[in-house]
Amino acid sequence: MISSLSNPKVKHVRRLQSDRRFRSSQQQFVIEGTRWVQELLHDISLLQHIFYTETWLAQAGHDDLIIHSVVSKYVVSEEVMVAMSATEAPPGILATVDMNPLPLPEWPSLMLILDGITNPGNLGTMLRTAAAAGVDSVLLSPGCVDIYNPKVVRGSMGALLHLPVHQLEWDEIAGASDTVRVWVASAGGDFSYSSVDWRQPVALIIGNEAHGAGDEAFTLAEGSVSIPMSSETESLNAAIAAGVIMFEAARQRGLTHASSS
DSSP states (O other): OOOOTTTTHHHHHHHHOOOOHHHHHHHHHESSSSSHHHHHTSSSSSEEEEEEOOOHHHHHTTHHHTTTSSSEEEOHHHHHHHHHHSSSSSEEEEEEEEOOOOOOSSSSSSSEEEEEEEEHHHHHHHHHHHHHHTTEEEEEEETSTTTHHHHHHHHHHHHHHHEEEEOOHHHHHHHTTSSSSSEEEEETOOOEEESSSSTEEEEEEOOBTTOOOOHHHHHOOOOOEEEOOTTTOOOOOOHHHHHHHHHHHHHHHHHOOOOOO
């Protein structure tokens, strides 16, 4: 059992959790929770090391989950798990994972472009919502919070495993979206979001939580859309706005898959 906070593996995990540059240099990030690990055990090519506590192992089914895994596994003390975890209530298991984003589709159908999103909780929610709404690619502009920030990873609820998510420069974003019509969400948009035809290949830009989309976004877009609201409401949270518009696109596209989640 690893019980020392000075253990090199423990230090490695803690630094991955807290240091964006270190994550980038190591090309690794941390996932937490049984569901994440269980999903990744179906494709162990990304998994590096698994860490868990005896308390976690004692729960029903967890022994079977771990015992057949060929990934390096380490039992750690409760104190070490608390130190390695980025949550207030650690789930008892976490793992280090290689960064290996899915490739962008050659012919995207529904793309989400995020401009200067700085709140990790918002970004995680947007990724989860994008996956649920049938978005096939997500592009992040310079200035967005790190995709692999622990709060983003946790909030995405697995979307990082299923969505191509890439942080790019604006010229790269322009190139990746040159086969779709691009709309930018804006409080003073030219059109209501529901009047746009979202059935064609299209991209939606959502801007910074406080300042909205920047000049590069408006230059890239062919027009702007807004969400009609009561006059007593000034604006919506960026993640909520993204969800409203993405699910209008899903509605128009006839998304019918039902999920119990």
